[in-house]
Amino acid sequence: MTDQIKTDCLIIGAGPVGLFAVFELGILGLKAEVVDNLDKIGGQCAELYPDKPIYDIPALPSCTGQSLVDNLLEQIKPFQTPMHLNQRLESLKKEGEEWKATTSLGKTFITPNIFIAGGVGSFEPRKPPIENIIKFENKGVAYSIPNKDSYKDKTVAIFGGGDSALDWTVELSKIAKHIYLVHRREEFRAVEHTVSQMRELVEKEKVSLYTKNQLFDADGDERIKNVSIKNQEGEIKTLDCEKILIFHGLKNELGPINDWGLGLSEKQIVVNTEDFQTNLEGIFAIGDIATYPGKLKLILSGFHEAALAAQKAFKRAKPDENLLFRYSTSDKDIHERLGLKK
Numbered sequence: 001m002t003d004q005i006k007t008d009c010l011i012i013g014a015g016p017v018g019l020f021a022v023f024e025l026g027i028l029g030l031k032a033e034v035v036d037n038l039d040k041i042g043g044q045c046a047e048l049y050p051d052k053p054i055y056d057i058p059a060l061p062s063c064t065g066q067s068l069v070d071n072l073l074e075q076i077k078p079f080q081t082p083m084h085l086n087q088r089l090e091s092l093k094k095e096g097e098e099w100k101a102t103t104s105l106g107k108t109f110i111t112p113n114i115f116i117a118g119g120v121g122s123f124e125p126r127k128p129p130i131e132n133i134i135k136f137e138n139k140g141v142a143y144s145i146p147n148k149d150s151y152k153d154k155t156v157a158i159f160g161g162g163d164s165a166l167d168w169t170v171e172l173s174k175i176a177k178h179i180y181l182v183h184r185r186e187e188f189r190a191v192e193h194t195v196s197q198m199r200e201l202v203e204k205e206k207v208s209l210y211t212k213n214q215l216f217d218a219d220g221d222e223r224i225k226n227v228s229i230k231n232q233e234g235e236i237k238t239l240d241c242e243k244i245l246i247f248h249g250l251k252n253e254l255g256p257i258n259d260w261g262l263g264l265s266e267k268q269i270v271v272n273t274e275d276f277q278t279n280l281e282g283i284f285a286i287g288d289i290a291t292y293p294g295k296l297k298l299i300l301s302g303f304h305e306a307a308l309a310a311q312k313a314f315k316r317a318k319p320d321e322n323l324l325f326r327y328s329t330s331d332k333d334i335h336e337r338l339g340l341k342k
Contacts, residue, residue, distance in 0.1 A: 004108045004109075004110065005033060005082075005107065005108070005109050005110070006109075006110045006111070007031050007032060007033045007109060007110075007111050008025065008030040008031045008032065008111065008112070008113065008313070008317040008318075009021075009025050009030055009031070009032045009033075009111060009112075009113040009114070009115060009313050009317065010032070010033050010034075010035065010089075010099075010101055010109045010111045010113070010114045010115070011032055011033070011034045011035070011114075011115045011117055012035055012036075012088075012089055012114065012115065012116045012117060012118050013034075013035075013036055013043060013115075013116065013117035013118040013119060013287070013289075014034050014035075014036035014038070014041045014042065014043060014083060014085070015036075015042060015043020015044060015045060015046075015069075015117060015118075015119050015287065016042075016043065016045055016068055016069060016072055016299050016302070016303075017043075017117045017119075017286055017287035017288075017299065017302030017303065017305070017306055018034060018036075018043065018115070018117035018118075018286075018287070019034075019041070019069070019072040019073065019075075019076060020072060020075075020302070020303050020306050021115050021117060021286060021306035021309070021310065022034065022076045022079060022081050023072070023075050023076050023079075024306050024307050024309075024310035025310045025313060025314075026076060026078070026079035026081070026337060027328065027334045027337055027338070028310055028311075028313075028314045028323070029314075029333065029337065030310070030313060030314060030317055030318075031079075031081075032079070032081055033081065033082050033084065033109060033111075034081060034082070034083045034084065035084045035087060035088065035089055035103055035107075035109075036083070036084070036085050036087075036088075037086070037087060037088035037104075038085065038086075039085055039086050040085065041069060041073065041083055041085070042065070042066065042069035043069075043119050044065075044119050045065030045066065045068055045069050046065060046066060046069050049064075049065045049144070049145070049164070049167075050064060050065045050066035050069075050145075050146060050147075051064050051065070051066065051145060051147070051148040051171075052064060052065055052145075052164075052167055052168070052171065053167075053171070054068060054299075056298065056299070056300060057299065057300070058300065068299075078337060078338050078339045079337070084103065084105075084107060086105070087103040087104045087105040087107065088103065088104050088255060088256070089101055089102070089103055089104075089256060090102055090103060090104050090256050091256070092114075092256075092260050094280075095110075097112055097282070097316075098110055098111060098112050098282075099111055099112070099113075099114055099282060099283070101114060112282055112313075112316045112317050113282055113283075113284065113313040113316055113317060114282065114283045114284065115284045115285075115286060115306070115309060115313070116257070116269060116278075116283065116284065116285045116286070116289055116290075117285075117286050117287045117289070117302070117306070118257075118287070118289050119287060119288045119289060125143035125144070125246070125248070125249075125250055126248040126249050126250065127143070127246070127248075128215050128246065128248065130215065130216075130217060130218070132217055132218040132219065133215070133218055133244075133246070135218075136218055136220060136223070136224045136244070139220070139222065139223045139224060140220065140223045140224030140241075140242060140243055140244055141218070141224060141244045141246070142243070142244070142245055142246075143245070143246050143247070145168060145245070148171065148172065148175070149175070150243075151172050151175060151176050151243055152175045152176070153175070153176070153177050154176055154177055154241075154242045154243050155176070155177050155178045155179075155180075155240065155241045155242050155243070156172055156176050156178070156179050156180070156241060156242070156243040156244070156245060157179075157180040157182060157227045157239055157241040157243070157244045157245070158172075158179060158180065158181050158182070158244075158245045158247065159182045159183070159215050159244070159245065159246045159247065159248065160183065160245075160246065160247030160248055160249075161183035161184070161185060161187075161188045161189055161190065162188075162189045162190055162247060162249065163189070163190045163191060163194070164247040165181070165183070165190070165245075165247040166181075166188060166190035166191075166194045166195060166197075166198050167190070167194060168245060168247070169181050169198050169201070169207060170194060170197045170198060170201065173201050173206045173207055178206070178207075178208070179201075179206065179207045179208070180207075180208045180210065180239050180241065181198065181207055181208070181209050181210070182210045182213050182214070182215065182229050183209075183210070183211050183213070184211075184212065184213065184214045185211065185212065186211045186212060210229060210231075210237075212231055212232050213229040213230065213231045213232075213237075214229065214230055215227065215228075215229060215246070216228040216229055216230040216236055218244065223242070224241065224242065224243070224244055225240065225241075225242075226238050226239060226240045226241060227239050227241055227244055254267055257269070260280070260283075261279075261280060262278050262279060262280060262283065262285075263278060263279040265291055266291075268288075268289055268290065268291035269285035269289055269290055269291065270291055270292065271284070271285050271286075271290045271291070271292055271305075272292070273292050273293075274308070275308055275309055275311065275312035276290060276305045276308055276309040276312075277309070277312060282316055284309040284312070284313070286302055286305040286306050286309055287299075287302035287305065287306075288302070290305060311323065
């Protein structure tokens with residue numbers, strides 16, 4: 001027998017944008033439930049870069065992915081929002097003015113509003129087709145950094161030329177014994193400031209840079225001991241290392257979302273910019289998964305999208321009530337919902 005839960009809004013995705021949507025809905029007096037296919041709250045911030053600094057969140061000169069998630073969780077604590085992890089939305093059916101949504105674990109939600117805040121969809125790292133790399137996964141080979149302290153005083157080989165590879169090269173250089181940075185091209189696809197920082201570290205011999213090289217093989221016993229790289233002339237060089245980080249990007253898959261009849265464009269969901277509703281009434285898309293003219297893939301943009309979508313969700317959840325826009329500084333109802341005294 002399946003669980004059946006009635007709620008004002010179902011949020012798909014427990015990343016920063018999904019969590020902020022909980023807050024925006026909560027201060028309007030709407031109840032939300034959150035579903036995420038990961039085993040932890042935080043989305044990409046928690047899964048891929050919990051320790052990586054983020055610099056473009058208003059009023060926070062610097063924070064990590066995990067600290068941002070922690071602060072958002074603190075912000076929504078008064079609403080006691082249920083989090084349904086380790087499951088994804090499998091089926092979706094319209095019933096009158098409401099949606100019936102069922103997860104992979106058999107939980108069924110009845111709701112007038114669904115917010116899809118799933119980032120880039122279900123994501124997994126692009127893995128090189130090299131047997132010994134797969135063999136040493138979790139034994140020195142990794143595609144993300146849940147805990148950067150495990151790289152302290154280690155020799156690390158980093159593969160990639162994008163923001164993640166360069167950001168972690170700079171960040172880990174502060175604690176690692178030495179870093180090898182390997183990229184198949186001369187040019188990098190990262191912020192110029194970070195590239196400059198990396199080149200300064202190369203000059204100081206804290207980082208050894210190998211461009212026009214690719215991952216060729218790896219070796220070790222119980223754990224990784226070295227990695228082989230191959231240049232464009234076919235020459236092979238072996239680098240002794242204790243850790244290997246591979247940042248070849250992510251594969252994102254929409255999964256069941258493909259079958260729901262949503263308007264899609266290049267694996268993103270098309271929305272309007274008035275309330276970020278999709279072509280299906282009552283289904284909204286916010287954050288990186290949403291697309292519209294002028295879209296910027298920033299957490300800040302997702303927060304804005306969540307705020308406007310929540311206004312429309314209120315009208316659908318409570319059609320007989322008037323929604324008046326009021327500032328949180330002077331709204332008594334908001335203070336009460338947050339457990340504050342004015």
